Amino acid sequence: MTESTIKLAVTRYRPGQDREPTVQTYTVPYHDDWVVLDALQYVKDNIDGTLSFRWSCHMGVCGSCGMMVDGTPKLTCAAFLRESYPREVRVEPLANFPVVRDLIVDIDDFMHKLSEVKPYIIREDLDSLPLGLGHELRQTPAELEDFKQFGMCINCMLCYSACPVYAMEPKFLGPAAIALAHRYNMDSRDQGRNQRMPVIGSSEGIWECTFVGECSVVCPKHVDPAAAIQRTKLATTNDWFKSMLMPWGNR
Amino acid sequence: MYKINTNEPFWWGLFMGGAGMIGMFLPVLILVFGLAIPGGAVPPASYDTVRLIHLLGQPASVGNLLVKVFLFGVFSLTFFHWAHRFRYLLFDLGLHGGRTAVEYLCYSAALAATIYTAVTLFVIA
Amino acid sequence: MHAPLAPGYRPALSNGWWLSNRRYFLYMVRELTAVFAALWAIIFVTQLPQITAGAYSNPASLVSSPLWFAFSLVSLAFVLYHAWTAFNATGTLIYLRMGPKPIAGGSLNAAMFIAWALATFVIAFVFVTPAIGG
Numbered sequence: 001m002t003e004s005t006i007k008l009a010v011t012r013y014r015p016g017q018d019r020e021p022t023v024q025t026y027t028v029p030y031h032d033d034w035v036v037l038d039a040l041q042y043v044k045d046n047i048d049g050t051l052s053f054r055w056s057c058h059m060g061v062c063g064s065c066g067m068m069v070d071g072t073p074k075l076t077c078a079a080f081l082r083e084s085y086p087r088e089v090r091v092e093p094l095a096n097f098p099v100v101r102d103l104i105v106d107i108d109d110f111m112h113k114l115s116e117v118k119p120y121i122i123r124e125d126l127d128s129l130p131l132g133l134g135h136e137l138r139q140t141p142a143e144l145e146d147f148k149q150f151g152m153c154i155n156c157m158l159c160y161s162a163c164p165v166y167a168m169e170p171k172f173l174g175p176a177a178i179a180l181a182h183r184y185n186m187d188s189r190d191q192g193r194n195q196r197m198p199v200i201g202s203s204e205g206i207w208e209c210t211f212v213g214e215c216s217v218v219c220p221k222h223v224d225p226a227a228a229i230q231r232t233k234l235a236t237t238n239d240w241f242k243s244m245l246m247p248w249g250n251r
Numbered sequence: 252m253y254k255i256n257t258n259e260p261f262w263w264g265l266f267m268g269g270a271g272m273i274g275m276f277l278p279v280l281i282l283v284f285g286l287a288i289p290g291g292a293v294p295p296a297s298y299d300t301v302r303l304i305h306l307l308g309q310p311a312s313v314g315n316l317l318v319k320v321f322l323f324g325v326f327s328l329t330f331f332h333w334a335h336r337f338r339y340l341l342f343d344l345g346l347h348g349g350r351t352a353v354e355y356l357c358y359s360a361a362l363a364a365t366i367y368t369a370v371t372l373f374v375i376a
Numbered sequence: 377m378h379a380p381l382a383p384g385y386r387p388a389l390s391n392g393w394w395l396s397n398r399r400y401f402l403y404m405v406r407e408l409t410a411v412f413a414a415l416w417a418i419i420f421v422t423q424l425p426q427i428t429a430g431a432y433s434n435p436a437s438l439v440s441s442p443l444w445f446a447f448s449l450v451s452l453a454f455v456l457y458h459a460w461t462a463f464n465a466t467g468t469l470i471y472l473r474m475g476p477k478p479i480a481g482g483s484l485n486a487a488m489f490i491a492w493a494l495a496t497f498v499i500a501f502v503f504v505t506p507a508i509g510g
Binding site for chain 3: 269270271273274275276277278279280281282283284285286287288289290293301302303304307308325326329330332333335336337339340343344345364367368371372375
């Protein structure tokens with residue numbers, strides 16, 4: 001009995017050697033419970049050790065293995081071969097990012113933007129806070145509800161890959177960075193909103209977004225970055241009109 | 252507070268105002284004045300007694316002013332809503348250069364249409 | 377912000393990107409609704425002086441023409457699609473929490489549709505009913 005197989009059409013790009021990416025097709029065993037990442041690992045172990053891709057946890061937590069699967073950004077550890085079988089699976093590097101090699105993209109731009117929005121709790125009174133047992137910054141479950149979903153982001157960048165605005169205007173801050181900024185802005189324990197807003201509210205922040213909404217569709221963690229962006233636009237607009245109409249109202 | 256490097260909130264505010272106006276009021280305006288009356292759902296004898304037309308033709312009255320303010324509000328925000336969407340639409344279709352010029356053109360056109368509407372409603376009609 | 381790692385490769389997005397998936401296409405349709413809304417509005421404004429002078433009783437006028445009817449029909453379709461997308465985005469745009477649970481986005485959307493139905497009915501009634509001699 002012959003083992004069933006599936007074809008994997010993988011984008012190759014070798015810097016300094018290829019001028020443009022090319023497609024290389026591998027035939028790998030087909031298993032009902034294999035994900036695309038399993039197939040890529042099979043190629044690397046058994047067929048072509050030079051194929052390069054990024055992965056770590058193999059369980060949808062680390063956010064490293066995002067690639068274009070049949071044209072859609074997905075975590076390859078969560079994209080089953082059976083979704084394409086018996087057709088071939090097309091595997092490409094995440095769209096909208098510079099390709100470093102094969103399926104590996106350059107994530108520096110995102111990492112830089114992420115650090116710019118200060119995605120961590122900022123306290124103005126940190127030095128005088130009596131932190132420690134019994135002095136925690138308390139939060140009710142209701143207050144947690146205000147930002148919880150936005151904190152589920154694993155920085156996998158599928159949303160950037162799905163975003164045509166980011167593709168056309170690379171300066172755009174982008175979905176995940178804004179969603180994470182929003183997560184901390186909505187956190188009752190945080191006091192850093194005024195530090196984040198000049199970055200998020202800038203012309204290259206939320207305003208490039210035209211609410212295509214695809215970021216929220218592809219998110220593997222069911223975060224809704226599109227909502228974070230639209231809500232931030234609304235809040236910024238409220239602040240802007242307030243500061244214009246009542247300039248004395250500012251602290 | 253904080254400072255941002257852009258007036259986008261102002262344009263976005265108008266855009267959102269227009270989004271609401273278009274959604275809420277344009278369907279019924281189009282239905283009445285583009286389809287129902289021209290389509291004959293309102294009998295010919297009563298055209299001049301249709302309240303909007305009647306109120307617009309009246310000399311200054313509270314009803315006359317209310318109708319004019321309502322139409323001005325709906326249409327002016329519609330124009331600024333268009334301007335905002337259209338500048339991004341051009342960008343989406345591949346016009347990536349001269350963004351500032353496109354912005355000026357779009358919002359100027361909306362402003363011109365708004366002034367024209369004001370003049371038509373409050374001076375001519 | 378960052379130069380790509382040389383000699384990296386960054387593929388460009390084609391101008392036809394919005395044809396590559398259904399949701400992108402519907403997004404472009406949504407954006408296009410604004411064109412029809414504004415066009416209908418500006419044409420209606422240009423016709424207002426004639427309308428108050430009785431253009432609807434005059435078969436030769438623009439607002440009595442089949443062209444105006446047809447254009448209005450197309451515009452209505454686009455404007456209704458705009459309304460659908462706009463009201464369905466209410467819960468995405470507005471986050472309200474009073475008490476332990478946030479108000480569900482679906483409820484906010486539904487409130488908009490109800491308000492829309494009421495506004496449409498009232499305005500149609502007020503505008504179409506005869507003002508005199510009714």
